[in-house]
Amino acid sequence: MNFLQKLKYIQRKNNSLLCIGLDTDVSKVPEFLYAYGDPQYEFNRRIIDATKDIVCAYKLNIAFYESVGEHGWYTVHQTLARIPEEIITIGDGKRGDIPSSAERQALLFCEDWEFSGTTVNPYMGKDAIEPFMRRNDQCAFILAVTSNNGAKDFQHLKLKGKPLYEHVVKTAKKWNTKKNIGLVVGATRPAELKRVRSLAPELPFLIPGVGTQKGDLEYAVRYGCDAKGEIAIINVGRSIIYASNGEDFTEKAREVALKYRDQINRYREKYFRSR
């Protein structure tokens, strides 16, 4: 199966566009997990076990793993091993570099960890991210419109009357000869999300910014999905994984994840009745 087939399969099977962001800050996990050798992994394992039937993907922001020291590399591996094969895994590292270095970055993300998707930064151009676009069962999500305030600093600058991010989107489409490119478009910017979806009707979108970052969920669904109400991957991180910091954190995480999953599906019903 190529990436899009795999994505559609799991979105239908679990009836879910929800991606849980396992951006696990080891200082924020419930205290009782400190009794274990790797509290970060123990946290992830429990969140995965409690939510794997109601998500389409898990996204790991690598900053939270590389910053804990040598063990972070293992924790990523262990976490990935716990995620069922059919679920999409996204390695969020926003990488990209000159070819000889990008080769090593991709070796880690695409071959060693073997994420089914990665995030890459377009600023350095095609050869800086090409190693992430080699396999058609793996998707390179190119940053288009990010969810942070700084997005406006450069992404919205106008070139020939169009913002930079539109040039990124159009160029990404040209590069998509293997049908394995996706886009990152923040839920905090609904107008841009709508515009990008109109420019790229068939690309999978990774949509961060819902939850703590206050992106609008209804717009994320309405403008993030393709015409069939699919292939948007709506990431929610902190508001799910830190729903409680007591012994009930898995139950609470599942509760909140279910609320998101179901609310997303209600919006899909509203805007994509045909599905």
Place this chain on the structure above:
Amino acid sequence: MNFLQKLKYIQRKNNSLLCIGLDTDVSKVPEFLYAYGDPQYEFNRRIIDATKDIVCAYKLNIAFYESVGEHGWYTVHQTLARIPEEIITIGDGKRGDIPSSAERQALLFCEDWEFSGTTVNPYMGKDAIEPFMRRNDQCAFILAVTSNNGAKDFQHLKLKGKPLYEHVVKTAKKWNTKKNIGLVVGATRPAELKRVRSLAPELPFLIPGVGTQKGDLEYAVRYGCDAKGEIAIINVGRSIIYASNGEDFTEKAREVALKYRDQINRYREKYFRSR
């Protein structure tokens, strides 16, 4: 000492603008090093010991360390511990992310590893790199014009008649309230290097692309330095560290490094006589 003072001090002391790129591919180190527990570190240690009196900086591209597995994190630490305190160390990871994630990235690069400089990607804007710009003894080198072919894909797009990289340079200058911002400008693009130096006469430049990537050394010196013939950090990687792959690799590396150091100084004499 703030970063610029530290940089000038070591450039004068070692009479050198040369930075050696320790982008050590563990599969390319001399075979006899495989007898050691950490061949990558053994390689770095010997290169550092053989060249530390003739460089101003060492740059580690983190892709070469994170991709070897858990030990890479240690190898970075060990390598940094071997570099004399007065020499600039640059953590080349081209990071940047939403604030909560960038915080973790900077925790690793600026506090744990404690590089004196880091490279950061401007696409996500100011808040995505702000954690790298907190200490005035550490410099955040913002990618402006990179040395790879892909640089032309977006960096050269025109906005209001000026290429994107010029907007990055002008914005970087505005952000430079703590005098701890630098720019990455590739030696493979001399016209752009000249232009960027004219726009930012006082910022330190990290200049990759000399050597294997065939950037022009004379232009790198002429247009990369400030008016005094200083604060350019000219990075040479593979053509120094892989000068030989036999038992004489340290001697050969020193030979080649000296050639670069001295050639750079001849160009400095030619273009900046006053120094």
